[in-house]
Amino acid sequence: MTDSSSDLWVFGYGSLMWRPGFDSAENLPALLHGFSRSLCIYSHVYRGTPELPGLVLGLNSGGFCHGQAFRVSAGHKAPVLDYLREREQVSGVYLEKYLPVELADGRQIEALVYVADPLHVQYAGGLTAQAMAALVGHAHGQAGPNCDYVINTVRHLQVMDIRDELLEAVLQLLPPARL
Template sequence: MTLEQRFQADTVLQNTMADSSTDLWVFGYGSLMWRPGFDSAENLPALLHGFSRSLCIYSHVYRGTPEAPGLVLGLNSGGFCHGQAFRVAAGHKAPVLDYLREREQVSGVYVEKYLPVELADGRRIEALVYVADPLHVQYAGGLSAQAMASVVGQAKGQAGPNCDYVINTVQHLQMMDIRDELLEAVLELL
């Protein structure tokens, strides 16, 4: 993403944040689904078009270290992604955004985007989404399931073993009746 595109995305998000009368929707596709860390007024299964979930981010903090990185999920361009959308009441937007930025922007590997998302009840909303930056040094796109499992199997960070992250995500997706064949293949190889 170019600097201009980042600025435009940030401008849209800032305009949304500045409007104190509107709620904020957040789209989760990994640990945000099973450990959002903030209260929401509503949460529903949701579908994001144009991006797909992948273990494509080297984790140097939460699920690994710089010496022994782990892998966490990011969104790559193309395809679609089932996840969870959380509605944050208008009066709580600022502290939730501060929390999310502290959690998700530790190294700047994610780009904040405000994207259209389809909720399970048929509504279409705009949601804050954290997308992988393929130009970032921690981007790990293109790894095989075997290579992913090898990294995940040995990594541990501040939030615990990397394998727990994959297990929790697969279990949550299965509870939502969502199959993620690549994540399931990684889990089988652990």
């Protein structure tokens, strides 16, 4: 982790890409090696409830993940960290890590990344696209319908020229009334 006088980089791979919730001094497409994006977290708050959980993205070990990196100036670092911890650590399902990330312009930086904890009770690894779509299609939480989360993420990735075949397959399996 960097000291408080340095800027903070944050790597987003899901809703942080299209709704970061904080101002950044710079943001660029980025690549994280060693982890892959997956709908592997049961959402009990933002996109579902404990009774009818939704699914949100997490990072599983292995592979790589295209996303967005946001640079937060040192003067705004503390409130952004507070905000991210409140948002991402609501249930403790994510592990907060600082990992090497490659920016689209070739720079190598260290970024704050939220990685799925496979030992957490809300971890939902290994679901099929059909099982994911069934959960996503019926869930609704404090931030709205779960299908909106998947739709917004897929659209943002497409704008960035990034294909995520699993997310696109889940989207295709959602009932037409949900799209």
